[in-house]
Amino acid sequence: MLRVNEIFFSIQGEGTRAGRPCVFVRLTGCPLRCHYCDSRYAFDEGEDRSPDDVLSEIERYPCRLVELTGGEPLAQANAFAFVERLAGEGWEVLVETSGHVSLEGLDPRAVAIMDVKTPGSGAHHDMAWGNLERLRAEDEAKLVLTDRADYEWARGWVRSEGARLRCPILFSAAHGRIDSGELASWILEDGLGVRLQVQLHRYLWPERGRGV
Numbered sequence: 723m724l725r726v727n728e729i730f731f732s733i734q735g736e737g738t739r740a741g742r743p744c745v746f747v748r749l750t751g752c753p754l755r756c757h758y759c760d761s762r763y764a765f766d767e768g769e770d771r772s773p774d775d776v777l778s779e780i781e782r783y784p785c786r787l788v789e790l791t792g793g794e795p796l797a798q799a800n801a802f803a804f805v806e807r808l809a810g811e812g813w814e815v816l817v818e819t820s821g822h823v824s825l826e827g828l829d830p831r832a833v834a835i836m837d838v839k840t841p842g843s844g845a846h847h848d849m850a851w852g853n854l855e856r857l858r859a860e861d862e863a864k865l866v867l868t869d870r871a872d873y874e875w876a877r878g879w880v881r882s883e884g885a886r887l888r889c890p891i892l893f894s895a896a897h898g899r900i901d902s903g904e905l906a907s908w909i910l911e912d913g914l915g916v917r918l919q920v921q922l923h924r925y926l927w928p929e930r931g932r933g934v
Contacts, residue, residue, distance in 0.1 A: 724776060724800055725750040727768040727793065730933045731783045735923035737835055737862050738890055739816070744787045745780045749801060752793040754820050757844040758866055758896040763932060764793040773804050777811070789816040796823040805829045821849045825856045834861040841875055842868030842896070859888040864919075868896045873908055880916060891916045897924065 727748040734744040748761065750768030780788060788808060795801045796819050808815045809831035817828065821836045822845070828834060836853060839845045843866065857863060863884075865876045876893065884891055893909065893916050895902045902920050909918055923934040 723770045723772055724804060725768045725798060726771045726776060727764040728933060729776065729779050731785065732934050733923060733926060734787070734789070735921050735926075735934070736894070736919050737816075737864070737892065738917070739787070740919065740922050742787055743783075743785045744789055744816075745783050745785050746789050746791055747776060747780065747795075749790060749792050749795040749798055751797050752820065753797055754794065754822055754845045754848055756820075756839070756866075757842065758868060758899065760897060761791075761793065761932070773800075773807060776804070777807075786812065787814045787816070789818060791818040792820075794820045794822060796825075796828070802827045802829070805832050808832075820845070821853050824850055825853050830858075836861065836863055838863050838865045838876075838879070840865055840867060840872040842872040842899075854883070854887065857887055857889045861889040862892060863887055863889055864892045864894060866894045866896050867905065868899045870900075870908075873900075873905065877908075877912055877914060880914060884916075892919045893917070894919050894921070897921065 727750045729747050731745050734740055734742045748764055750764055752765055805815055806829040809829050815832040817832050818835045825834055839849045867873050895905045906918050927934050
């Protein structure tokens, strides 16, 4: 069984696939409490559903891109087998993960979109840093920045560690903490080889707090 918070069809708002239609399966639960979390309702709310039931629902949508998100989807042990099943049935699978759970057992056909927790997240010391070695060219590393100090930490991390990563590195401004334009200016000033991302769904549906 899977503990599911919500399933919805929307526009992918982040990452290198931003703008594409995507089915989202948000699983319940997360061991972390990041200061900027925008899905706290997923910490506890949800219902137990079988993989067959979830598949039946997502197959109703005119789309073959699916993202498992949370919470922390990989905190549920059954999520690994579900990812394998999705990939085996021809889905393009994205897994949005906090970096707290090892990626070792994740099906290689899935794309990991992994947070790199900054000091401002409040979860910096909860990272499973060995996951960085498991990221491949098709995966993504995402850093959500809360202030200038976070940016300076992230800049130093990119310059010292980022070169070892084979995947894209994305910088995102924590909602309500930093202006995305200001973050863009910092990246340009430093000539930093990262990708700026904005949460596209916040611009499309600013009044909606969930299901987007």
